[in-house]
Amino acid sequence: MLDFPTRRRPFTLLMVVVLFQVFLLAFQIKRERDVRLIRLWAAEILTPLQRAGTWTISTVRGGWRNYIDLRHTHAENERLRAELERLELRNRQLESRSAEADRLAVLLNFRDSHTEAPMLAAQVIGASADSVSRTIFINRGEHDRIRRNMAVVTPEGVVGKIVEVFPNSAQVLLINDKDSGVGALLPDTRTHGVVKGTGDPSLRLDYIVPDEKIRSGEMVVTSGDDRIYPKDFPVGTITEIKQANPFQMIAIKPSARLDRLEEVLVLLSQQEISVKHAPEAPAPGSPPETASPSGEAQPPSQQ
């Protein structure tokens, strides 16, 4: 398929292919235009595989955990061991379902306690295929009323914003991506700044002058200035402060667990969200609270 009849002039071909891509880069940078068609095709090709992969991994992981957990169980005799394994297997399945139900219950409780802000639950189905950008794909797209620049959160804090929308999926730029920026403020002093991604797990808070008294452990929340994220929503906690000119160098640990995202909430409008503590998840076995009448906070489906 990839055998080209141009064996005689590969260097010319190399020049043509590289120049084409240089012009493609220049087109995107100079005109600030995105080549959406290519991204759409790529997403249409790869996201179904990622969906299938996510489902397979969660299934295999569940089975593998059961296998590993049970593998070293000592047995007194074959009949008892078989019975024990069967019960353990059943128990693990129930625990796994319970943990998933707890996570979804937290999302539902969060949604129910913020009925003023329409939001949609989504499942994380994949991430970018490079080691530089920090993006994820979710299983909600245009058909679910997802639009660009919508905020993505978890009950713990801000996750990122929608940067690309496809028919059945969307790409989220995480707040720890180098291109990310979140309008932020320090609740105690109402000092405004901008939280930027570093490409690493931590974030940094910019534009805080040296005169400002900042303390480690202080919470950073959204300011709402960027018109993307709702005001007063947790962004992270200050972990390190270094005095510098003209601005202090402040490191932040994100509130949301950006490296372990499985379900997220997409805010369908930039309504202010009053910060409340999400009610505790119900005990395993008890039914989670129901979704809002609009049904927008349905648990994210696997497919």
Place this chain on the structure above:
Amino acid sequence: MSTRAQAEQHIEVHKFYGGATVGVAFLALVVQAFLNKYGSWLGMLELPLLITIYFALSRRNPATGLALGASIGLLQDAVSHLPIGLYGIAKTLVGYVASSLGGRVDTEHPISRFFIVIVFYHFHEAVLTLLNRVLLARPATYFSWKLLVASAVNALIAVLIFPALDHLRKPS
């Protein structure tokens, strides 16, 4: 027949079963996306690059190598937030150089594979850094300890997965 054509006849070119190259390339992209999703340290693996290097070295046809590198790189760009062309150019060059090199050095021995991958990993990162600085005017540092570790880890992984990929070759 020219001397060059005669020499080319002596270069062993590996053929693969139908769809193997495309299938493995897609698989690498999907798996890479999962690695980036499930763990930050796993993000240092560059499976699409390893696949580009492997098939370019095996096919030993520069046109095929650069086409494969360009396709994988552009797809990688398309599902990232980066401008499209960044990884495309880097992998095009890797594919071209690797396929040109394939007939000149031993690409079958694990030790030579280890060092070839280290060299190409650094070449790939150097091209990315250069493109970031020159074309995109973005600050980008080339050397870091993380890069050194990442190149060694990728080379080790390559030594492990290349023999598995050898099974996709048609018997000569």
